[in-house]
Amino acid sequence: MDIASLVASSLGVADITVRVGFGLRQLQKSFSEALEHVDNIAQQTRTIDFAIRQICSLLEQSRDTFPASFELHLDESTTAIGRVVGQIQDHTEAVKAKAEKSPSKGKILQLWHADKVGQWEKNLGVQIQALLLLLEVANLRSNVERFSVLEQASSKRLFERASSFSARVGSSSRAPASGQSFYAETKTFSFDPDLLQTKVYRRACESAWRRDVTVNGDEYDDNCSSLSSRASSSNHLAVEPGDFIHGSSAGVREIPDGFPYCAPTNSTRLHVSGSALQLVSEISTTGQTQATTMSSDTYATQGTFATTISSDSQPAIAGQERSSLKSIASSGKSIVRVVVDNVGSDQVEVPVCHVSEHYRLVYDAIPKTRDRILAAGGIDPAVYEGAMAGCNIEASGEAIHRFPFTAAFLGAALEKMEECYYSVIEVVAQFSPPPSLDDSPATSQTVARPSTFVPHIIVDGHSALPFTTQAQIGKGGFSKVFQVKIDPTLSQSLLNVKTTQLFAVKKLRTVDEKAFRRESDILRQLSSRSRHRHIINLLATFEQRQTSDMESMYYLLFPLAAGNLRDLWNDADTVTSKAVRDSLCSRRDYGQLARWMFDQCIGLADGLREIHTVLNTPPDSLALYHHRPIREELEVEQFGRHGDIKPENILWFRDDNESPGRLVIADFGLGRLHSSISKGKKTKGTRRKRIACTPTYRAPESEWSPTGGGKPVSRAYDVWSLGCVYLEFATWFLMGSGAGVDEFRRKRRKHAADEAFFTNRDGGEVCLSPAVQEQAQKLRWEASYVDSPTSEGLHSFLTSVGSCLEIDAEKRPPAGTLAAELQKLV
Ligand SMILES: Nc1ncnc2c1ncn2[C@@H]1O[C@H](COP(=O)(O)OP(=O)(O)OP(=O)(O)O)[C@@H](O)[C@H]1O
Numbered sequence: 001m002d003i004a005s006l007v008a009s010s011l012g013v014a015d016i017t018v019r020v021g022f023g024l025r026q027l028q029k030s031f032s033e034a035l036e037h038v039d040n041i042a043q044q045t046r047t048i049d050f051a052i053r054q055i056c057s058l059l060e061q062s063r064d065t066f067p068a069s070f071e072l073h074l075d076e077s078t079t080a081i082g083r084v085v086g087q088i089q090d091h092t093e094a095v096k097a098k099a100e101k102s103p104s105k106g107k108i109l110q111l112w113h114a115d116k117v118g119q120w121e122k123n124l125g126v127q128i129q130a131l132l133l134l135l136e137v138a139n140l141r142s143n144v145e146r147f148s149v150l151e152q153a154s155s156k157r158l159f160e161r162a163s164s165f166s167a168r169v170g171s172s173s174r175a176p177a178s179g180q181s182f183y184a185e186t187k188t189f190s191f192d193p194d195l196l197q198t199k200v201y202r203r204a205c206e207s208a209w210r211r212d213v214t215v216n217g218d219e220y221d222d223n224c225s226s227l228s229s230r231a232s233s234s235n236h237l238a239v240e241p242g243d244f245i246h247g248s249s250a251g252v253r254e255i256p257d258g259f260p261y262c263a264p265t266n267s268t269r270l271h272v273s274g275s276a277l278q279l280v281s282e283i284s285t286t287g288q289t290q291a292t293t294m295s296s297d298t299y300a301t302q303g304t305f306a307t308t309i310s311s312d313s314q315p316a317i318a319g320q321e322r323s324s325l326k327s328i329a330s331s332g333k334s335i336v337r338v339v340v341d342n343v344g345s346d347q348v349e350v351p352v353c354h355v356s357e358h359y360r361l362v363y364d365a366i367p368k369t370r371d372r373i374l375a376a377g378g379i380d381p382a383v384y385e386g387a388m389a390g391c392n393i394e395a396s397g398e399a400i401h402r403f404p405f406t407a408a409f410l411g412a413a414l415e416k417m418e419e420c421y422y423s424v425i426e427v428v429a430q431f432s433p434p435p436s437l438d439d440s441p442a443t444s445q446t447v448a449r450p451s452t453f454v455p456h457i458i459v460d461g462h463s464a465l466p467f468t469t470q471a472q473i474g475k476g477g478f479s480k481v482f483q484v485k486i487d488p489t490l491s492q493s494l495l496n497v498k499t500t501q502l503f504a505v506k507k508l509r510t511v512d513e514k515a516f517r518r519e520s521d522i523l524r525q526l527s528s529r530s531r532h533r534h535i536i537n538l539l540a541t542f543e544q545r546q547t548s549d550m551e552s553m554y555y556l557l558f559p560l561a562a563g564n565l566r567d568l569w570n571d572a573d574t575v576t577s578k579a580v581r582d583s584l585c586s587r588r589d590y591g592q593l594a595r596w597m598f599d600q601c602i603g604l605a606d607g608l609r610e611i612h613t614v615l616n617t618p619p620d621s622l623a624l625y626h627h628r629p630i631r632e633e634l635e636v637e638q639f640g641r642h643g644d645i646k647p648e649n650i651l652w653f654r655d656d657n658e659s660p661g662r663l664v665i666a667d668f669g670l671g672r673l674h675s676s677i678s679k680g681k682k683t684k685g686t687r688r689k690r691i692a693c694t695p696t697y698r699a700p701e702s703e704w705s706p707t708g709g710g711k712p713v714s715r716a717y718d719v720w721s722l723g724c725v726y727l728e729f730a731t732w733f734l735m736g737s738g739a740g741v742d743e744f745r746r747k748r749r750k751h752a753a754d755e756a757f758f759t760n761r762d763g764g765e766v767c768l769s770p771a772v773q774e775q776a777q778k779l780r781w782e783a784s785y786v787d788s789p790t791s792e793g794l795h796s797f798l799t800s801v802g803s804c805l806e807i808d809a810e811k812r813p814p815a816g817t818l819a820a821e822l823q824k825l826v
Contacts, residue, residue: 130158456520456541465542465555467505474564476648478515478669479506483560503539506556516541516554519669522640523556525614534600534607536651536666558666561651565663565725568652569732569741593660594790597733598797598825600663601726604650605819607665608722612715612815614640641714642668645721646697647728695754697721700766701809716809719818723804724757730797731775734782747771757805766807776802793825 137149149155459465466487474481484505508516523538531537542555562568642649642665649667654660699720731740748771751759759769776798783794800821806812813821 126158133158456543459542459544465544467503467557469505470502473504473560476667476669478510479508481506484557486557502560504558504560505542506558508554508556511546511551511553513552513554515669516543519667520554520556522611522614522668525640526610532607532610533662534603534664535610536664536668559653561664561666562654562661563652564666565647565650565652565729568661569647569728569737590786591790593733594786594793595826596660597729598793598822601729601797602819602822602826604663604665604722604725605815605822608642608645608718608815609819611640611642611665612718642718642721644669644697645718645725647725650725696756697724698756699809700758700807714809715814716812719804719812719815720757720809722815722818723801723812726797726801726804727757727772727775727779730779730794730801734779734786734794744771744775747774758807768805768807772805796825797822 133149133155457466467484469482469484471483472480473483482505484503486501486503508519510516520538520541523536526532526535536558538556538558540557542557544553544555546552644667645665649665651664651666653662653664655662697720699717701714701717728741728744731744734740735743745755748755748757748769751769751771757769757772758766761767779798780795783791783798785791786794800818803811803813803821804818
C-alpha cells in the first residue's frame with residue numbers, strides 16, 4: 001500500500017468538508033448514529049496502534065536480528081490506515097447524503113461531522129507519520145542503525161504524539177512493561193470533553209487510565225506505587241482496598257456520567273475502601289476545593305468500573321483445538337478485550353475475533369465471571385438482582401464473530417486467559433439498577449420477564465449453523481419455514497430450553513439486511529417490553545455470512561407451532577388428541593368451544609394493542625445490537641403495526657393435549673415500515689416485488705380515500721384485517737370449514753376477484769361486500785339456534801366484528817378497546 005497516496009487521500013477528505021468547530025452537544029442525541037460511525041473508525045485505528053507497539057517491542061527484544069513479524073505488523077498497520085481513510089471517506093459521503101435529505105438539519109450535521117472528521121484526520125496523520133518512520137527504520141541495514149533513529153528526540157516526540165493519540169482513540173493492546181519501550185510512557189490523562197460522549201472514546205479513556213494505573217502507576221502518583229507491582233502479577237485486579245488512584249486533566253469542566261470515564265476535573269480519585277468503590281472528584285474553583293463524592297451505592301447501581309486482568313503464566317496446551325488457539329495467541333493477535341457494556345439483562349451480541357470456531361469452549365462459565373465482576377465492584381453477587389446486558393470480545397479491534405452475551409461467555413474467556421490463550425482481558429462493567437416489576441405494563445396477557453435477551457448469532461460461510469433441519473413446514477412469499485433441532489450448546493446455555501425440543505426456523509429469501517431488521521426489530525422491541533401470550537416469541541436470529549460476497553442469509557428462530565389458523569380450520573380432523581378433536585371437530589360442547597374462541601379473539605386483539613403501542617424508538621438494547629440503526633426508516637411512523645393480519649399469519653400452539661391451544665400473531669415481515677414498502681419499491685435482494693399485504697384481508701383505505709389515492713397503512717388497517725379473520729372464525733365455528741369458510745370465500749369472489757371483504761360500487765365508491773353482509777346475517781341466524789348464553793355471546797361477538805369492518809377507518813375501534821369489548825363476552 002502506498003502510504004504517500006494514503007496521506008494524500010486522507011488530506012483530500014479534509015478538503016471536502018467545511019470545518020467549523022463549535023459546541024453542538026445538544027444535538028448529540030439525534031446524531032447518535034453518526035457517532036457510531038466515528039466509533040467504528042476509532043476501532044480500526046487500534047490496529048495501527050497495536051502494530052506500532054508490537055514493532056517497537058520486537059525491536060527492543062531482538063537487537064541483533066530483524067524480527068520476522070516486523071513486516072507483518074507494518075502491513076497490518078498500512079492496511080488499517082487504508083481502511084480508516086476509506087471509512088472516513090464513506091462517512092463523509094454518508095453525511096453529505098443525509099444532509100441533502102434533511103436540509104434543515106443538514107447544515108449543522110455537516111458542520112458537526114466536519115469537525116469530527118477533522119479531528120480524525122489530524123490524529124490519523126500522526127499515525128501515518130509514525131508508520132512512515134517505522135518503514136524508514138525497516139529499510140536500514142542493522143538494528144544498531146535502526147535504534148539510532150528510534151532513539152532520536154524527534155522520533156520519540158513523534159511516537160509520544162502517536163501514543164497520546166492512542167489514548168484518545170483507545171487501544172486493545174497491552175502496553176509493554178514500564179521502561180521496556182518509550183512508547184508506553186504515558187503519564188497524564190487528557191480527555192477531549194466532546195469526544196468523551198462517544199462510546200469508543202470513553203472506553204479508550206478508561207483504557208488509557210487503566211494502562212497508566214497498572215503499568216506506570218508508580219511514576220504517576222505515589223499512592224499508585226503499590227498498584228503497579230500488584231497489577232503486573234497474574235490475574236490481579238488493578239485496584240485493591242485502600243488504594244487511591246489520581247488522574248488529572250486540563251480544560252474539562254464537568255463530570256460526565258459513568259465512572260471511570262471521568263477525570264474531567266483537576267483531580268479525580270478512585271478510592272477503594274473495604275469492598276466498596278468510591279469516586280471522589282475534586283473540582284478546584286477560585287482556589288477552593290469542592291469535593292463531589294459518588295457513593296458506592298450509586299456506583300453499584302449506576303456506575304461503571306474497570307478491571308484489567310493479565311496473565312503472564314505459560315500455557316498448558318493440549319489437543320488440536322488448544323494448539324490452534326495457541327497459534328492464534330502467538331500470531332500477535334492474542335489480546336482480547338472483553339467489554340461488558342451492562343450488567344443488566346442478557347441482551348447484546350458479543351463480537352469475538354479469532355475464536356469463532358471455539359465458541360463452545362467459551363460458553364459455560366458466565367455466572368462465575370458475573371460474580372467476579374460484581375464482587376470486584378463491591379456488590380454481593382448473591383443479592384444483586386440486575387441481569388447482564390452486554391459484552392464485546394474483540395481482538396485487534398476487529399470482530400468477525402458475534403455472540404449474544406451470557407455470563408458464560410466472559411467466564412470462559414477468563415478461563416482461556418488462564419490457559420494463556422489471551423494475554424490480557426480488560427473488563428469494563430456497568431451496573432444498571434435491578435429491574436422494577438412496576439415498570440412492566442401488566443395485563444392479563446403478559447408475563448414479567450427478568451431477561452429480554454434475543455441473541456443474534458453470526459456464523460461465517462465456512463461454519464455450520466447451530467441447528468439441523470428436519471423438514472420444511474411452511475412457505476410464504478418471503479421465506480421458507482423449517483422444523484429444526486438446535487445445537488445442544490445453544491439450547492442449554494443460551495436459550496435455556498430442552499435439547500430435545502423442536503423449533504421453527506424461518507429462512508428469509510432475501511439477503512437484504514433492512515428486510516431482516518424490519519421483521520426482527522419489532523419482535524425485539526416487543527420482547528424488550530413483556531412477553532405476550534398471543535405474539536410470537538422470537539428466540540434468536542442468525543446471520544450466515546457468505547464467503548463469496550458481502551451478503552448474508554438471515555434466519556429467525558421461533559417456538560414450533562402445530563400449524564396456523566387456516567390449518568386449524570382445515571385440518572381439525574387430523575388432530576390426534578381425543579379431547580381436542582371432540583371440542584374442535586364435532587363441536588358437541590358449543591359453550592366450551594365458544595369460550596375458547598372468545599378467549600383467543602380477546603388475546604389476539606390484545607396482542608394487536610401491544611403491537612400498536614410499541615413506539616418506533618429502539619430501546620437501548622437495540623441501539624447496542626445495531627451498529628448502524630436504520631434511522632431514516634424509524635422516522636417513517638411513530639407507532640408499530642403489523643400490516644398483514646390473516647389466518648396464515650396467526651399460529652396455533654397446542655400448549656397441552658387437553659386444551660384446543662393458543663393462537664399467536666406471527667410474521668412481522670410487513671410490520672412497522674409498511675408505508676415505505678407499499679410504494680412497491682423493489683428492495684435489494686428481494687426476488688419479487690413486495691405487495692402491501694395479502695389482498696383478501698386488506699382494508700378499503702388501501703385503495704381509496706375521500707381525496708383519492710391510497711392512504712398509508714395505519715393501525716386501523718390491522719383492526720379491519722382482524723375483523724375479517726374474526727368473521728371467518730365465527731363462520732368456521734358455526735358452519736364448519738367446507739360449507740362455512742370455503743363457501744363464504746366463493747361468495748366474496750363474486751364481488752371482488754381477490755375475495756376481499758369490501759367491493760367497489762359502480763360509481764367507484766367503496767362499500768362492504770354484499771357477501772359479508774349476507775354472511776353476518778346468516779351467522780346471527782345460526783347463532784340463535786345455539787344454547788344460551790353462548791348464543792348471546794355470539795351475537796355480541798358479531799356486533800364487535802361489525803365495528804371492525806367499518807369502511808371509514810376512523811370509526812373502527814382501537815385494538816385495546818376491541819379487546820375490552822370482547823372481554824365482556826366471557
Ligand atoms: N413458528 C412456526 N411454527 C410452525 N409453522 C410456522 C411457524 N412460523 C411460520 N410457520 C409456517 O410457515 C408459514 C409461512 O410463514 P410466514 O408467514 O412467517 O412467512 P412469510 O414468508 O413472511 O409469509 P407471507 O407471504 O405471509 O409474508 C406460516 O403460514 C406457517 O404455516
